[in-house]
Amino acid sequence: MTYPMSRRVLLRGGLGVAATGMVAGLSSAATAGPRPGAARTDAEVYGVTTVDPLITRRADPFITRPVAGTYYFTGSVPEYDRIVVRGASTIAGLATAAESVIWRRPASGRMAGHIWAPELHRIDGRWYIYFAAGDSDNVFRIRMYVLESGLADPRDPAGWTLRGQITTEWDDFSLDATTFAHAGRRYLVWAQAEPEIAVNTSLYIAEMNTPWSIRTKPVRIATPTRAWETQGFAVNEGPAVLVRNGRVFLTFSASATDARYCMGLLTADAGANLLDNRSWVKTPDPVFATWEQTRRYGPGHNSFTVAEDGVTDVLVYHARDYRDITGDPLYDPNRHTRVQRLYWHGDGSPLFGVPVGEGGPIVRLSPADARGAFVRHWEYVLRVDSGVRELADTQFRFVPGLAGAGTESLRSVNFPDRYVRVVDGTVQIVPVAAGSPEAISASFRRVPRDGGGISLQLAGDATAYLRHDRGRLIVGPAAGNRTTFLLS
Structure with a gap:
């Protein structure tokens, strides 16, 4: 989510009647759970559903890995007034799953402004939602907060209590918190406006001592400097982490939330000190951006999950299907949740491709x-x-x-x-x-x-x-x- 200048600012498809059953038996992503005599689904052929968009009018999407056989989804709603969770046994099932409101902003005061970018994490047998909220007297006085639930099902609103604000070194604009565990340590990564830096937001990392607090001094690991990071606003935000192939990959989003929005990539060696900013290398160009030919505009604020086969990595992101926006893009409601398969190069680095359009399974x-x-x-x-x-x-x-x-x-x-x-x-x-x-x-x-x-x-x-x-x-x-x- 990018803040305004006043604050500085796959339709499910087949391969064709003749093709569906034949291709299904050939895909290396479709080796698990064969159903003799039945045509395989697009998820079994391609590795992930091609329902597109997966969920309409849900930005900043986050899909968990399966927990006890269930995927859970949360994301920003256009009204920026509540936090929702839905669940299903498959990623495709999230498209039509019932949505539960697990928390609403108060009528006034603290956290009664914009509610942005919730993320749902299972940590030590409990659920946590990280989100950003403004205040009623200034909806853009955005800070990071944490909700906690001890219930097994995060869709049950009765289990959720507010743990409070995540405090950082600066009481300033902060948002898009994500957390990950690596090598026996848990980290928080987020976007923040640091008063001494003349950009909108940079990315920071710190080690956590509880799921709602950090124990180390924040370390800035990325700041927007390149042309593709500074279009409209100078922004690095929306971090998401995937540890694979001996490296820690951290995607982030950059620029304004219109068609210029795009994704960048930071990489660190898995054995490196992640709290040393010298460990992180930024890929020079964006790794995922608007693609006119498929009519997918402003892809970003992604997360990662894994397909039903338990192996195939899945990129989750939002994008619009039109370029031109009337008014502030922050208030255009049509950033839709989309998913597509994440590929890997022979050297172990991720391949994102382009935001794909509607259609059936994709093959190589x-x-x-x-x-x-x-x-x-x-x-x-x-x-x-x-x-x-x-x-x-x-x-x-x-x-x-x-x-x-x-x-x-x-x-x-x-x-x-x-x-x-x-x-x-x-x-x-x-x-x-x-x-x-x-x-x-x-x-x-x-x-x-x-x-x-x-x-x-x-x-x-x-x-x-x-x-x-x-x-x-x-x-x-x-x-x-x-x-x-x-x-x-």
């Missing part, structure tokens, strides 16, 4: 003779590359064939008007209209292969297949591993 294709490489598009041509950091260039959706029944087409995720098409033997990705003369050359028939792979046969030529040839994607006759692709 690896040639069976080059399993560490992926089919990707670049300058309208498809090729096969390893070590691809441009994740979205390797993401596709199978959709009903542009040439009609019995065929499928392969659509780009980051350029959803473009389809894989064979033109004079060159495998391209270009705009194609359904029913057009070009549709037949952008349509395929899927042929299952041993070992869980598939081949893609040209709809207009039963003897021709997509084929890998030393980093190129060409067309040729069936040739074993060269015309076999694995989907993940």
Whole structure:
């Protein structure tokens, strides 16, 4: 949440009738819990539901990891007047789950202003909600507070009591508290306006001695200095932590809360002193930002959870589906909760891609003779590359064939008007209209292969297949591993 200048300031979709069952058996994200004879859900194919938006008009979304088989959700409501919690056995189930109001702001006085960015954490068998609140006489006198519940179900409002304010070194604008445990220590990370620094908010970390208090001096680990962090407001806020692959990854959001809002990344070695700001390295460019082609604007204030398979990491974030906003974006209610799969590069760093649009499961294709490489598009041509950091260039959706029944087409995720098409033997990705003369050359028939792979046969030529040839994607006759692709 960014404060105003006065204070300084996936619709659930399938792969098509012909595709759903076949792809479901091929995805490496879909190996757990097979249901013989049943088509797998998009979550089982892709790793996470593609309901988009997952929850409307809920900003700053936070989804817990499953606790006793239940995911719990909380987030900012447009009225900024209450804290809500909902729960479901699946991430997709949160979309329609009943919502419980577990706390409302008082009628006046302290905490009777804006209520922002709640987070729900299970610590030592008790529930805690970290949130930010202003006062009735100044809704932007934002400070951090903690609620506690000893009940098993955080949706029960009867269990919640106010633990009080989290005090820091400065009694100044502070918000977006998150907490994580690492190497036997619990930390708090938050955003704050430090009086001596001429920016809106920076990020700070401290060790905690209770779930509602810190025991060490706050350490500033990031401040907005780059152009993408200072658009509209100079902001680093909304931290979220994920410990993986020997490192501590900390995402954050930057700039104003309109289409310029975006996410950055800090990284520290898992064995480093996290209270030393020299341990943290900021990635030079944003890792997740507005993507015009999918009409997802201002993605940010994320959290992380894990999919039902217990393995696949899931990015949770909010974004609008339009760019232009009337008035202060802080009061535009249509920041919707969205989820998508988080990928990992071979070097252990996260790959975020772009905020994806509506549609069914997303797949990546690896040639069976080059399993560490992926089919990707670049300058309208498809090729096969390893070590691809441009994740979205390797993401596709199978959709009903542009040439009609019995065929499928392969659509780009980051350029959803473009389809894989064979033109004079060159495998391209270009705009194609359904029913057009070009549709037949952008349509395929899927042929299952041993070992869980598939081949893609040209709809207009039963003897021709997509084929890998030393980093190129060409067309040729069936040739074993060269015309076999694995989907993940």
